[in-house]
Amino acid sequence: MAAAASFLSTSSILHPSRSTSSTSNTRLSTRATFFSFPNNCNKPNHTISFSCSADPSPSSAASTDEPPATKPLIELQFIGTKPAEDGSFPVDMVSAISGEKLLRNIMLDNNIELYAAYGKVMNCGGGGSCGTCIVEIMEGQELLNERTDTEKRYFKKKPETWRLACQTIVGNKVNAGKVVVQRMPQWKK
Ligand code: FES
Numbered sequence: 001m002a003a004a005a006s007f008l009s010t011s012s013i014l015h016p017s018r019s020t021s022s023t024s025n026t027r028l029s030t031r032a033t034f035f036s037f038p039n040n041c042n043k044p045n046h047t048i049s050f051s052c053s054a055d056p057s058p059s060s061a062a063s064t065d066e067p068p069a070t071k072p073l074i075e076l077q078f079i080g081t082k083p084a085e086d087g088s089f090p091v092d093m094v095s096a097i098s099g100e101k102l103l104r105n106i107m108l109d110n111n112i113e114l115y116a117a118y119g120k121v122m123n124c125g126g127g128g129s130c131g132t133c134i135v136e137i138m139e140g141q142e143l144l145n146e147r148t149d150t151e152k153r154y155f156k157k158k159p160e161t162w163r164l165a166c167q168t169i170v171g172n173k174v175n176a177g178k179v180v181v182q183r184m185p186q187w188k189k
Contacts, residue, residue, distance in 0.1 A: 073095045074143055077092070079180065096170050099169065124166075135168070147167075
């Protein structure tokens with residue numbers, strides 16, 4: 001009742017008989033509705049509504065907080081092997097933190113098809129010994145590691161742009177940019 005009396009006292013200064021006021025600080029916003037009694041009122045059956053809620057505005061956050069550190073990203077585009085009816089090739093897009101994963105793992109983690117029929121059941125699991133995880137880097141070669149000795153052995157007579165996804169590190173932790181990958185270049189139509 002003490003709080004109610006306080007608001008009634010304040011509202012008696014306000015006119016017309018009902019008004020709304022908002023106050024806020026860094027943590028809470030407060031909205032109170034005031035009612036004033038008519039001069040001749042002697043029945044204390046008026047009601048007062050009062051509510052407090054956390055202020056969701058960004059300005060209420062502590063202004064001294066450091067922004068979260070961001071790591072450089074590599075944006076990857078994977079081009080499919082078969083064209084759609086309109087002649088365009090499907091493209092899957094994924095982003096990965098630079099230098100943290102092999103291309104093979106990024107593709108498998110995102111359900112992007114890497115292996116053709118034989119490789120699906122007979123691949124070496126990323127050991128570099130089956131030669132079935134072939135991709136072609138159409139753009140962004142400079143954002144990847146150099147071809148490994150294993151790749152050089154497999155791709156002696158193949159295009160320079162071909163890579164084994166299980167030997168290809170995406171990014172070097174400090175670079176960022178776009179890499180465009182043709183899936184299963186050996187089967188592209
Ligand atoms: S998964 Fe076998 S060589 Fe890449």
